[in-house]
Amino acid sequence: MLCGIILTWVYRSRQLAEADGSRRFVTLLLGLFASEIWFAFYWLLTQTVRWKPVYYYPSKEKLSQRYGDQLPKVDLFVCTADPIAEPPALVVSTVLSLMAYNYPTEKLSLYLSDDAGSILTFYTLWEASFFAKHWVPFCKNFNVEPRSPAVFFSKLTDAPHKEWSLIKNLYEEMVSRINSVLELERIPEELISEDGFSRWHAGMTSRNHEPILKILLDGRDPASVDVEGNRLPTLVYMAREKRPEHHHNFKAGAMNALIRISSVISNAPIILNVDCDMYSNNSDLIHDSLCFFLDEKEGGNIAFVQYPQRFDNLTKNDLYAGSFNVPNAIELPGMDGWGGSLYIGTGCFHRREALCGRIYSRDYKEDWKKGTLSVRENASILEERATELATCTYEHNTPWGKEMGLKYGCAVEDVISGLAIQSRGWRSVYYNPQNRGFLGASPTNLRDSLTQHKRWGEGHLQIAFSKHCSLIMGHGRINLGLQMAYCTYNFWSLNSLPTFYYVVVPPLCLLNGVSLFPKISSPWVLPFAYVFVAKNVYSLAESLKCEDTVLGWWNTQRMWLMKRIGSYFLAVVNNIATVLGFSQLGFAITSKATDDQEVSKRYEREMMEFGSSSPFFTIIGAVAVLNLICFVYGTKRAAVNGEAETLMVQILLTGVVVLLNIPVYEGLFLRKDKGRLPLSSTVASLGFALFACLLSVNMGTAIE
């Protein structure tokens, strides 16, 4: 590959040297050359995450033999932020899947952070605290898998035994109560004055309210037991204080508040954090994860154990490339070979001390008994003490959000915080078990998917151009391989500009008969062809090895194009706007709810869902139309003027872009259903594409 790449550079240099006269042509070539140099550089970066992957096989039997009942306490954090975008029934299932872990219940405490500060979410958790009394023993007695009731009951339709129907009924009744409360946007009259509920009052909004903290189940209370008389895990609801004049720092703010309040209630040395849309798919995960931390030889410097983000709502050919199969199976283990994977925000077990900013040192000994000796305090006194830690002003003039907890001010708070932890001397582990640790919901329409990638692209770019860049912050602290591996993600967005250039300039030149590549009969075409074919065959083989389908790989290529010219391009624009002070950091929550039957049907049939207008679609549509026009007229022109030999590479290149964009043409011109591109996008795309073509015709004559 490297030889091929270098040969293409040789060709470009000679082409530049020979380009006599036309400055415009030289400029065009320089742009192309710069793009190619970038692609080569980026390709090189992606080799670092393929160099030496590491795979783990923990042995939980040995763990049990060695530690018996001396295992540490574990705190479980779940974040939710919006009862509309994140349906409470989903949140409850996530919560229950964690409460039912095969782990001594008295050692587990679950904390739910509700950034909406919604009484509806509180009601949901209150319901869950009752249902848990049936669910937890049921799971353990019948070895239920997975332990998310929503998923478990949706998998089996015929009752295998009486108990099953009984619990299923209880579950369905609970969900219907939750849903009717949501519909009415009001909790039942008789609950209003109950403890907990009474903390809500008129005038409270999600952006303006005092801190609310309620221990719904107190694990230390002998009366807090399930239907069989066994202790239940502690269950805590938290809505940190929100005031319009204080920035709340999105999920990072929520996580830091959770770290603090849990430190006075249970203070477990290990923290698991998951997003509300990710249930645990394996009830033995805690044991697996502890194998890493408690390993006597290797465990001492491990700060976090990250599981991959996997999804159970993907279609067969993964239309929106949401599976991340290749990163999950190859790139993240590849990072591990250099000292640890990224922290990706959910499905991650942390060492509390490392998360709180401790610098690693060889003689540090973890106190695994931490939190177990807490003095028996009255729950309401505990609540009061913890509430003070969830106020807006608590963090003022403290290291929270900087050296302590998750970092603030970045759209990928997880990645930047993980890098900071590694730069403090800790290592991380990436563990991708066969039976998939956590399962979540991936975006089910193009717009959501591109929006999510825009947020990520923005965050990563922000890291790349700050003092937190892995090459700066990591310099001398983490392995050079790991610094480079971080760059493959941090530089995502920078791919947008060269890609844009590559899908706009060569087609326009084709339209005008300007040849940018070697003749198809020249031997110089070989390195170009080799690099293109080898890169794609390799990526296809890799994809297939990671359980993608061929069509799935093709869809991934399309999504790469769309992400680069849509999400990443706007991420670059937005970053510049933020630097100039025109824009502010945001966190667009990914919607997890679709109740539109038609939309779901189209998703199942893998029809691209455009739906509403968005700047993404204007860009994507314009590029697609432009390539189509250039392909049709350029090919015709080449045939008529006998220029096929000199223009063939551009015809092929434009042809590939046209093929990738077939669903876009359908959405623009052919489809009639509601998922098609809106008329405004069609008009705008046509307008921009035609404008660019006309403009180029003028310039083309200038070059000739």
Ligand SMILES: O=c1ccn([C@@H]2O[C@H](COP(=O)(O)OP(=O)(O)O[C@H]3O[C@H](CO)[C@@H](O)[C@H](O)[C@H]3O)[C@@H](O)[C@H]2O)c(=O)[nH]1
């Ligand atoms: O102000 C906020 C905004 C979001 N969240 C929570 O953050 C989580 C992630 O939000 P989601 O809308 O699902 O975004 P994703 O793009 O799916 O999140 C991915 O990317 C984020 C960083 O951009 C990481 O924090 C996540 O862990 C990772 O799954 C959810 O549980 C939200 O409830 C909050 O708690 N407070």
Ligand SMILES: [Mn+2]
């Ligand atoms: Mn999510």
